[in-house]
Each structure stands twice: as structure tokens, then as C-alpha cells.
Amino acid sequence: MTHTPGAIHIEGLHYTYPDGHVALGGVDLTVAAGERVAILGPNGAGKTTLMLHLNGVLTATTGSVEIAGTPVSRKSLRDVRRRVGLVFQDPDDQLFMPTVAQDVAFGPANFGVRGDELAARVREALDVVSLTEHADRSPAHLSGGQRRRAALATVLACEPEILVFDEPSANLDPVARRELAETLLKIDATMLIVTHDLPYAAQLCDRAVIMDHGVVVADDAIGAVLSDAELLAAHRLELPWGFVVPARD
Amino acid sequence: MGAGHAHPLYRDGHSPIHRAPAEVKIVCLVLFVLAVVATPRELFWPFGIYALIILIVWRVGQLPLRWILPRMLIEAPFLVLAVLLPFSEGGERVEVAGLHLSVSGLYAAWGIVIKGTLGVAASLTVAATTTARELPLALSRLGVPPMVTSMLTLMIRYIDVLTAEVSRMRMARVSRGDSPRALHQVGATAKSVGALFLRSYERGERVYLAMLSRGFDGKVPQLAVGVGSAAPASARQWVLTLLPAAAAVMVSVSAWVAR
Numbered sequence: 001m002t003h004t005p006g007a008i009h010i011e012g013l014h015y016t017y018p019d020g021h022v023a024l025g026g027v028d029l030t031v032a033a034g035e036r037v038a039i040l041g042p043n044g045a046g047k048t049t050l051m052l053h054l055n056g057v058l059t060a061t062t063g064s065v066e067i068a069g070t071p072v073s074r075k076s077l078r079d080v081r082r083r084v085g086l087v088f089q090d091p092d093d094q095l096f097m098p099t100v101a102q103d104v105a106f107g108p109a110n111f112g113v114r115g116d117e118l119a120a121r122v123r124e125a126l127d128v129v130s131l132t133e134h135a136d137r138s139p140a141h142l143s144g145g146q147r148r149r150a151a152l153a154t155v156l157a158c159e160p161e162i163l164v165f166d167e168p169s170a171n172l173d174p175v176a177r178r179e180l181a182e183t184l185l186k187i188d189a190t191m192l193i194v195t196h197d198l199p200y201a202a203q204l205c206d207r208a209v210i211m212d213h214g215v216v217v218a219d220d221a222i223g224a225v226l227s228d229a230e231l232l233a234a235h236r237l238e239l240p241w242g243f244v245v246p247a248r249d
Numbered sequence: 250m251g252a253g254h255a256h257p258l259y260r261d262g263h264s265p266i267h268r269a270p271a272e273v274k275i276v277c278l279v280l281f282v283l284a285v286v287a288t289p290r291e292l293f294w295p296f297g298i299y300a301l302i303i304l305i306v307w308r309v310g311q312l313p314l315r316w317i318l319p320r321m322l323i324e325a326p327f328l329v330l331a332v333l334l335p336f337s338e339g340g341e342r343v344e345v346a347g348l349h350l351s352v353s354g355l356y357a358a359w360g361i362v363i364k365g366t367l368g369v370a371a372s373l374t375v376a377a378t379t380t381a382r383e384l385p386l387a388l389s390r391l392g393v394p395p396m397v398t399s400m401l402t403l404m405i406r407y408i409d410v411l412t413a414e415v416s417r418m419r420m421a422r423v424s425r426g427d428s429p430r431a432l433h434q435v436g437a438t439a440k441s442v443g444a445l446f447l448r449s450y451e452r453g454e455r456v457y458l459a460m461l462s463r464g465f466d467g468k469v470p471q472l473a474v475g476v477g478s479a480a481p482a483s484a485r486q487w488v489l490t491l492l493p494a495a496a497a498v499m500v501s502v503s504a505w506v507a508r
Contacts, residue, residue: 055462078464086462093455096406098382105472110464118472138382140409158463 005068005083006033006161006190008054012063015049015214023049025214026063033161036191038201038222041211042236047194048089050211051164054192055084068161082111085155089166091147095139100131100150103139107158125157129183145176149183162190169197199243202226210235223248258320258376265489266310266378270482271387273490278375280494284501285367290360295504296367302493303370310378317373324369331361381405383479385469390481399469403456411449418445 008031015024023046031037039047052058053065056072065072067080085107088094097103104122113121126132129149131142139147148168155163168184169177181203184191195201201208201222208225210218212235218225225231226245232238239245266274281302288295307317338354379387382405385398418441427437482490 052458052462057458057462081462081464084462086459088455088459090455092410093452094459096403096456096460098380098385098402098405102382102472106460106465106470107463109470109472110466114471138409139406154463 004033007031007068008162008190008192009066009069010050010053010064011066013050013053013060013065014062015046015053015058016061023214024053027211027214027216029209029216029219031190031192033190034188035207036193036205038205038208039192039194039211040196040198040201040208040225040235040237045211045235046214047211048166049214051086051166051192051194054162054164055081055086057086078111082158083160084162084164085158085160087152087155087163087165087168089170091139091144091151094151094154095147098138099136100139100142100153101126101135103150104135104153104157107154111158121157121159125153128156128187129153130179143176145172145179148172148176148180152180152183156187160189162192163187164192164194166194167196168193169195169200196237198226198232198237198239202245210237221248256376256381258373259380260312260316260377262311262378264310264378266306266374269378269490270479270486271379271383272390273482273487274375274379275387275391277491277494278371280491281371281497282368284494284497285364285371288364288501288504289508290356290364292504292508295500296363298500299367299497300370302496303367303374306374306493310374312374312377317370317377320373320377321366321369324365327365328362331358331365334358334361386472386479395468402469407449407452407456410452411445414448415445 008029010027010029013024013027014022016022025046027046027050039050041047049058053060053072054067056065056077059072059074067076067083070076070079072080095103097106101122104125105118108118108121122135123132126135129152131146131150131153134142134146134150139150142150165184168180172180177200181200184204191204193201193204205222208218208220208222209216210225210231217235218228218231223245226239229238281299285296285299288299307314334357335350335354336348338351338357340354341352342349343352343355344350384405385402388401389395389398422437422441427434
């Protein structure tokens with residue numbers, strides 16, 4: 001077990017939805033600080049449910065989740081939510097304030113940041129995602145790619161040690177997809193990226209975890225996982241036509 | 250503030266009226282309307298002064314008449330009632346162009362038309378110079394409970410998302426041969442209303458989860474000045490912005506004294 005900031009340790013995590021549907025059937029996963037891990041798997045494998053456990057939006061039926069050595073519990077919730085930032089799939093779910101700047105300020109303000117420091121946090125976060133000139137616009141008036149980056153800024157402003165993305169490349173045009181990847185590559189935090197976009201995972205992550213039916217079925221270096229066509233096929237994953245996993249140094 | 254394509258009732262500008270703090274504009278509007286409503290309708294001159302006050306504010310706020318007058322048509326449906334009053338009321342009657350009209354009905358109609366028109370004009374002035382995003386903070390500064398302002402904040406943001414969803418659903422139906430006006434297809438329309446409700450409900454839940462994961466604990470926090478939230482109004486701003494309302498209150502009081 002580790003106490004380093006940015007580390008995740010999940011043991012025997014089970015989660016059953018109130019309607020009886022078993023979403024997670026015993027997940028074990030350890031992520032070291034600074035790692036970039038892709039979480040792959042077919043629809044309904046439990047990826048999003050796992051993500052919601054990482055900052056205590058859902059609480060384990062049995063098993064445990066530890067963030068930087070602290071178990072996620074009602075008492076540690078505030079601390080865990082400050083350490084772990086979730087970027088949801090639909091930016092319209094994340095951006096709810098009248099302007100982008102107000103939305104970016106919402107998170108840090110919840111964690112008690114006020115005044116000039118809050119303004120500085122907002123400026124920095126918008127700068128990282130190159131949205132400074134759109135600060136006072138309504139999220140409704142941004143393009144899809146800008147909205148995705150605005151959603152990322154709302155989380156970055158909380159200065160999390162761990163960033164978790166749900167399908168970051170969904171609904172983005174190729175340029176917006178590349179711009180987002182460039183932004184993500186310059187952020188220094190532990191990252192978990194839930195995705196179906198295997199080339200994107202190959203570009204951004206060092207390690208890949210495949211989930212299916214609520215458990216982890218494979219966990220290896222990203223090159224090894226993506227080169228194993230049989231493994232991918234067994235879990236309804238496949239590389240897009242013409243894509244070859246690039247060799248890693 | 251470049252609002253891009255904002256609400257049709259908002260007119261982008263940089264006049265002193267646009268820059269005036271939203272909370273004071275709201276107070277000014279309420280006082281002005283109360284003063285107008287409290288004025289005895291048998292007198293005509295106070296209403297002339299009220300109209301003059303509004304014209305001056307439009308001038309200062311750089312709101313051209315040809316922009317604002319068409320928007321005042323919102324009140325048209327309410328005027329229908331006023332037109333009927335001179336015919337339906339009883340009491341003393343006068344003859345105008347061959348029509349026997351009730352005197353008290355005429356006064357009632359005049360009262361409704363002029364007070365309604367002034368009220369609409371004043372409200373449009375505030376709407377034209379205040380963006381929706383200023384409202385939640387302004388209302389919370391005026392003591393409106395946080396629950397209400399949070400609801401307003403979410404409504405301002407999601408009304409557009411919902412409208413877009415409605416039009417996408419409609420387009421998908423129409424492209425499959427539905428004609429939403431045909432009576433026999435009212436079932437399809439009703440079902441899409443139901444589907445929209447479920448989708449909105451689910452979205453509401455996702456928005457709430459996203460808020461929770463950023464540390465939301467039931468209260469929308471006070472944001473920093475400069476982060477899309479203006480500084481509270483200074484004493485000077487209060488005095489200057491309340492001038493139109495103060496003038497209207499004086500006119501109303503003099504009207505009662507003069508009567």
C-alpha cells in the first residue's frame with residue numbers, strides 16, 4: 001500500500017445498483033502516482049461505475065478504494081474529491097453555470113478557495129486549455145471541442161492529483177481530438193482514461209486495463225494489450241481498420 | 250462583455266445603463282412600476298412624465314426606438330381586455346363617434362393601457378441592458394434564497410440544451426414522415442414529451458453527479474470578483490441607478506397631492 005499523492009489502490013470492489021444489477025464484481029487495481037492508464041472494455045463492462053467510485057460519488061457495496069493511502073469514506077469525501085477530478089463524457093452535464101469562468105470557479109470555490117487565488121486558479125486553468133478569450137461566454141455558445149476543454153478546465157482548477165476521463169474523444173472532430181490529446185499530454189497528474197478509442201489510448205497511456213462483466217480481465221503495457229488481437233476480440237474490442245500499434249521506446 | 254448570440258430581448262452595449270449593477274436595476278424597476286401603478290388614473294400629466302423618464306433612460310442606454318418598440322408588442326394580448334371595458338362597464342356614458350361608451354370603463358381602459366405599457370417598457374429596458382448570467386448573483390444579493398437562485402442558474406443554462414434536444418427529436422420524427430400538426434399523430438408528440446421528460450430527468454442526475462464530484466455540498470459558493478461575478482454595487486451606483494425610480498416616486502406623490 002502506498003501513501004504517495006496521486007496513487008490509487010482498489011481491492012475487491014463490488015458494486016450492486018439498487019435495482020439488483022451487479023456492475024462491479026470484485027475489481028482489484030493499483031495505479032502508481034503519475035501513471036497514465038487506459039481503461040478499456042465493451043459497453044456495460046462497469047467502466048463508468050468504477051470511475052464514479054474513485055471520488056466517492058458511488059460507495060462500494062463491499063471492498064475498498066484508497067486514494068493516496070486514504071480510504072474513500074464519508075469522512076474523507078471532501079479530501080478525496082479535491083484529489084480526484086472526474087471529467088464526464090458529456091460536457092453539457094459538467095458545464096452548468098452561465099459563463100465558462102463561473103463554471104471553472106465553481107469547483108475550487110467549493111473547496112474553500114476565495115478571492116484573488118480563485119481568480120488566479122481560473123486564469124491558469126483556462127490558459128492550460130487555451131480558452132482564456134472565451135471566459136465570459138456561455139458554454140452553450142462554444143463548439144464541441146471547446147466545451148470538452150472547458151469541462152477539463154473546470155476540473156483542472158481544483159488542482160487534482162488524479163484525473164479520470166470518461167470517453168474524452170467521443171464526438172470530437174479530428175482536429176479537436178488532436179488538440180485535446182496535446183492538452184492532456186502536458187498535464188502532470190495520474191490519469192485514468194476510460195475509452196473505446198484504442199488509438200487514443202495508445203497515444204496517451206503507458207498501461208491498459210481491460211474490464212468485462214465488472215472485473216479486470218487484463219492488465220499490461222498498452223503495446224502488449226493492443227497487440228493481442230485474440231484478447232481484444234474476446235472482449236468486443238478491435239483496432240480500427242489500418243491502425244498498427246506503434247512501437248514504444 | 251461579448252455575449253455572442255444572446256437572448257432576443259438583450260441588446261449588447263456599453264452604456265452606463267448596461268454597466269449599472271443588475272441588483273440595483275431590479276430594485277429600480279420594481280419601485281418605478283409600483284410608483285406608476287399607484288398613480289391615480291384620472292390624471293394624465295404624471296404618465297407623460299413617466300414616459301419621458303423612460304425615453305431619457307432609453308437615450309442614455311442607447312436603445313433605439315425602432316429596436317425596442319416592436320418588442321413591446323408582447324403586451325398586445327393584454328390590451329384586448331382593455332378595449333372591451335368601455336363597452337361592458339356601466340354608469341355614466343358619453344357618445345364618441347356614434348358609440349355609447351361608459352366613462353368609468355374608458356378610465357379603466359386608459360389605466361390598464363398606460364400602466365401596462367409603462368410597465369412593459371420599463372421591464373424591457375432592464376431586460377435589454379442586463380444579461381441572464383448577471384441575474385442569479387444579483388438576486389442572491391437582494392436576499393433571494395440560494396435554492397431559488399440555484400434553480401434559476403440551472404434553468405438559464407439548460408433551457409437551451411433542452412430546446413436543442415426538442416428540435417432534434419422533432420426533426421428525427423419529421424424525417425420519418427411524421428407531421429406534428431396532424432391530429433391522429435398526437436400520440437407520437439405525447440410520447441416524445443414523455444421521452445423528453447425522462448431524458449431531462451437523467452440529465453439532471455448526471456449534472457448533479459458532476460457537481461458532487463467537484464465538491465458541491467448543496468450551496469452554490471460565492472465566486473470571486475472578476476470570475477464572471479461583478480463587485481457588489483457601491484453607494485454611488487445605488488444613488489445614480491435609482492434616479493429614474495426616485496423621479497417616478499416623486500411624480501406619483503405629487504399626483505396624489507395635486508388631486
